[in-house]
Every structure is written in structure tokens, then in C-alpha cells.
Amino acid sequence: MVGAGSGTEKLKAWTARDAGLVGCRHCTRVSPIGTETCPRCGGGLTSRDPTSLQRVWAWAVVGLLFYIPANLYPMLITSTLGRPQEATIVGGVIELAQYGAWGVAAIVFFASVMIPVGKFIAIGYLAWIVRKPHGHSPKQLLHLFEVVEWIGRWSMIDVFVVAILVALVQFDLLATINPGIAAVCFALSVVFTMLSALSFDSRALWDQIETLADE
Numbered sequence: 001m002v003g004a005g006s007g008t009e010k011l012k013a014w015t016a017r018d019a020g021l022v023g024c025r026h027c028t029r030v031s032p033i034g035t036e037t038c039p040r041c042g043g044g045l046t047s048r049d050p051t052s053l054q055r056v057w058a059w060a061v062v063g064l065l066f067y068i069p070a071n072l073y074p075m076l077i078t079s080t081l082g083r084p085q086e087a088t089i090v091g092g093v094i095e096l097a098q099y100g101a102w103g104v105a106a107i108v109f110f111a112s113v114m115i116p117v118g119k120f121i122a123i124g125y126l127a128w129i130v131r132k133p134h135g136h137s138p139k140q141l142l143h144l145f146e147v148v149e150w151i152g153r154w155s156m157i158d159v160f161v162v163a164i165l166v167a168l169v170q171f172d173l174l175a176t177i178n179p180g181i182a183a184v185c186f187a188l189s190v191v192f193t194m195l196s197a198l199s200f201d202s203r204a205l206w207d208q209i210e211t212l213a214d215e
């Protein structure tokens, strides 16, 4: 991975492409550049995915478009003795805090506001910096990319958290609970941001890097 030269001297990252090789994204086997299918697993080989960034931005924008109604419309419609009550995500968090359930309020806020917003920012940031030369440390970039991939799987905990929210807030046994339109929008937003992260060709992160100094 390290090219000619060493120490803190600034130099370009030595990638497989520079070495005339292409790595398989399915099984990691390396083949000479220009090979179209992987000899080990038969997967398609491309040195860089030229449409990667377009798909990243497209899915991220769609995800963001669904995240807005997820916050504006009710997440839950609870009905106590025929009296319907609607709660948005943030409304639910405030209600929980008023009931003194600070821990659950914090979890709901973290899962449904901090994680999705953080993910939009992280994806946008990564997609932005790969286009131009940058001096970010490889380790930091890799960690950021891993975080983006990792949190996607946990975003759906919000749906379960909402169920806990209902159980805590609702003392009344005659209550009925229905998910609001926001729950559907939120789930779609999570799916689309996951697709956005999956579209990201992480190899592009190393192409424009200007330093290998990691310390």
C-alpha cells in the first residue's frame, strides 16, 4: 500500500490500480488490470466504479426527501377511549422526557435524529472530499466509512424503540396504537441511505489522498 518513499514525506497512496492490478470486490482476489471477470468467483471486475458517486448522491437525496416527512408527520397514532392522539418523533421524545423517562427519550432521540442526520453528513462529506485532492489520514477516512456502514444496520432500532415508547407512555389499557405515515417514511429513508452507503466505492477514497502520514 505504501509507495516509493517513506516517513512523513507527502506522497500519493500506492493503489492496486497504480500497480496494474484490480481487486475483486466480492472475494478480494487481485487480477491484472483489464480482466473483466474474476477467475476465482466469476464476479465482475472494475478498477473504479465510474457511476458510484452519482448513485451515492441520488440515494442520499431520496433518503433525505423521505426523512423530512418522517419528522413532520405522526410516527404514532394512539387512541385512548376513542380519543386519537398523534405524536411525531420529536413530539414523542418531548413527551417521554415529560414523563421522566430520560433514558428512553435519549435512545429515541439518538436512533431517530442523531444517527440519520449524522449519516447524511458523513456520506455527503465522504462523497465531497473524494472528488479533489485531500490530506486526510487514511485511518480517519477508513473509520468514517466504517461508521457509515455500521450505523445503517442500527437505524431500524428506532422502530422497536417506538414500541417501547408506547408501552411506557400509555398507562391506559384501552389504548390502541397504530403506526403513522412517518414510520413508513422513516423506514424508507433508512433503506435509501443504506443503498447510498452501499453505492460508495471506498477505493476512490485513496485515489486523491495526498499524505500517508498517519501519526
Ligand SMILES: [Zn+2]
Residues within 6 Å of the ligand: 024, 025, 026, 027, 028, 029, 038, 039, 040, 041, 042, 043
Ligand atoms: Zn472474486
